[in-house]
Amino acid sequence: MLKQAMFIHGEWITASDTMEVINPADGSVLGHVPRGGQDEAVRAVDAAAAAFKSWSSLTAGERGSLMRRWHDLIKQHTEELAEIMTLEQGKPLKEAAGEIAYANSFIDWYAEEGKRIYGETIPASAAGKRIFVTKQPVGVAAAITPWNFPASMITRKAAPALAAGCTVVIKPSEETPYTALKLAELAHEAGIPAGVINVVTGSAAEIGEAWQKDSRVRKLSFTGSTAVGKQLMQGAAETLKKISLELGGHAPFIVTNQADLDKAAQGVLLSKFRNGGQTCICANRIYVQAEVAEEFSRKVTALASRLKVGNGMEDGIDIGPLIHDEAARKVRDHIQDALRKGGRLLTGEQPGSNTSTYISPTIIMDATDDMLCMQEETFGPLAPITVYHTEEEVIDRANNSPYGLAAYVFTEHLGEAVRISEALEYGIVGINDPLPSTAQAPFGGFKQSGLGREGGHYGIEEYVEVKYISLGL
Ligand SMILES: NC(=O)C1=CN([C@@H]2O[C@H](COP(=O)(O)OP(=O)(O)OC[C@H]3O[C@@H](n4cnc5c(N)ncnc54)[C@H](O)[C@@H]3O)[C@@H](O)[C@H]2O)C=CC1
Numbered sequence: 001m002l003k004q005a006m007f008i009h010g011e012w013i014t015a016s017d018t019m020e021v022i023n024p025a026d027g028s029v030l031g032h033v034p035r036g037g038q039d040e041a042v043r044a045v046d047a048a049a050a051a052f053k054s055w056s057s058l059t060a061g062e063r064g065s066l067m068r069r070w071h072d073l074i075k076q077h078t079e080e081l082a083e084i085m086t087l088e089q090g091k092p093l094k095e096a097a098g099e100i101a102y103a104n105s106f107i108d109w110y111a112e113e114g115k116r117i118y119g120e121t122i123p124a125s126a127a128g129k130r131i132f133v134t135k136q137p138v139g140v141a142a143a144i145t146p147w148n149f150p151a152s153m154i155t156r157k158a159a160p161a162l163a164a165g166c167t168v169v170i171k172p173s174e175e176t177p178y179t180a181l182k183l184a185e186l187a188h189e190a191g192i193p194a195g196v197i198n199v200v201t202g203s204a205a206e207i208g209e210a211w212q213k214d215s216r217v218r219k220l221s222f223t224g225s226t227a228v229g230k231q232l233m234q235g236a237a238e239t240l241k242k243i244s245l246e247l248g249g250h251a252p253f254i255v256t257n258q259a260d261l262d263k264a265a266q267g268v269l270l271s272k273f274r275n276g277g278q279t280c281i282c283a284n285r286i287y288v289q290a291e292v293a294e295e296f297s298r299k300v301t302a303l304a305s306r307l308k309v310g311n312g313m314e315d316g317i318d319i320g321p322l323i324h325d326e327a328a329r330k331v332r333d334h335i336q337d338a339l340r341k342g343g344r345l346l347t348g349e350q351p352g353s354n355t356s357t358y359i360s361p362t363i364i365m366d367a368t369d370d371m372l373c374m375q376e377e378t379f380g381p382l383a384p385i386t387v388y389h390t391e392e393e394v395i396d397r398a399n400n401s402p403y404g405l406a407a408y409v410f411t412e413h414l415g416e417a418v419r420i421s422e423a424l425e426y427g428i429v430g431i432n433d434p435l436p437s438t439a440q441a442p443f444g445g446f447k448q449s450g451l452g453r454e455g456g457h458y459g460i461e462e463y464v465e466v467k468y469i470s471l472g473l
């Protein structure tokens with residue numbers, strides 16, 4: 001089930017130098033994948049460059065049909081893919097199966113969208129000329145992806161790339177390579193030609209550097225931390241690649257005194273504790289209007305305290321382990337800092353009570369803006385709640401962040417919803433919706449949360465070049 005090899009030009013490549021893949025549920029070794037480096041990175045670009053001409057020469061319909069077969073195989077293998085994901089990433093099986101469906105929805109959507117990469121004609125200002133605008137695939141696209149969504153962060157890049165006629169080289173996170181390798185195996189089984197999809201495992205720095213320097217790589221798409229994103233952007237500048245960056249977030253979650261408090265409390269549960277809080281768009285700062293603060297905090301605490309934490313392979317688990325000890329340590333640091341600065345623990349992790357990768361959903365009331373959790377992304381199951389008084393105040397506090405990925409506002413008042421959502425400096429705003437992500441909509445952030453969009457017709461534009469043809473008659 002777990003491929004212990006890289007996938008380049010339709011072949012499984014092993015190596016004597018390998019990297020351990022750890023099961024976050026118990027720290028056991030799941031297997032070993034090749035520690036690829038510069039040579040393997042270049043070999044993958046060789047394969048993708050060699051396959052580009054034939055792949056881009058297919059019609060969009062022919063590429064779409066092959067993508068449809070890939071989609072159908074992924075659907076048939078959902079159970080196996082979900083098990084692989086839970087073993088290497090930790091999320092509960094039901095959530096992993098949900099991610100497989102979400103990942104597959106990008107293949108489904110872009111198998112069709114490739115047929116709608118329209119150009120245009122423009123009335124020429126000069127007599128005897130005709131102006132045509134066409135769109136062509138950029139070429140070899142490199143995708144570097146994170147561990148928190150091991151399937152969907154790959155297909156959110158590979159699907160539009162393939163549909164547009166590009167070929168791809170993929171480096172999954174060293175924490176979660178097996179999901180990516182299984183997706184590549186199924187693509188091969190679907191008949192997607194050798195070299196169109198290549199997966200390289202190994203040294204992130206070496207592989208990343210090789211792809212940044214390689215002029216044949218015309219597009220770099222990255223999902224991960226803002227720090228690494230900035231580094232890749234600098235490297236991509238050397239050969240002026242097109243770049244898409246989906247980076248960190250620090251989402252404000254606003255509950256006004258006009259909110260349906262049951263809906264808002266459920267919204268916190270879905271936004272904050274999905275994937276154990278290890279998502280870039282989960283609620284990080286909860287702002288509740290003073291008049292409803294106590295009632296709301298009681299509701300959300302009652303819901304959160306019922307969530308079951310444990311090994312994602314077991315039935316009935318709502319929150320699995322965090323990805324590794326370092327991630328768990330950061331969450332505990334945020335909890336202890338908040339309590340030291342006057343936060344009130346409503347439910348969850350008592351400081352010093354636990355050092356494992358399992359952290360109970362934790363809610364802290366009376367949060368203040370000087371707390372670490374109110375300034376930097378926690379990436380774990382901690383929900384700090386702070387009170388606000390006026391609409392102007394909450395908009396200013398919500399926007400006071402270097403991040404601008406997702407934000408949420410819960411209110412039943414239409415005018416309030418429109419005013420606040422328009423004033424929020426975020427690329428994604430959920431109004432009474434804690435789960436906005438979907439294949440047909442543009443996902444991406446303002447400020448230091450990234451560049452470009454993934455999903456929807458915006459997402460395929462990232463993989464084409466616009467060509468203007470001027471015809472003199
Ligand atoms: N905006 C979004 O959609 C998402 C943002 N993130 C952000 O990423 C962070 C958590 O994910 P991580 O995987 O730990 O992020 P990370 O940035 O450490 O790693 C992401 C990917 O980049 C690779 N990488 C790391 N250093 C590299 C280098 N020097 N050159 C080339 N590749 C390199 C890693 O191997 C991995 O494949 C959080 O900050 C989270 O907010 C994560 C997922 C989605």
Ligand SMILES: O=C(O)[C@H](O)CS(=O)(=O)O
Nearest residue numbers: 148149278279280281437
């Ligand atoms: O990496 C992430 O956190 C994802 O982009 C969030 S989502 O697309 O699964 O909502």
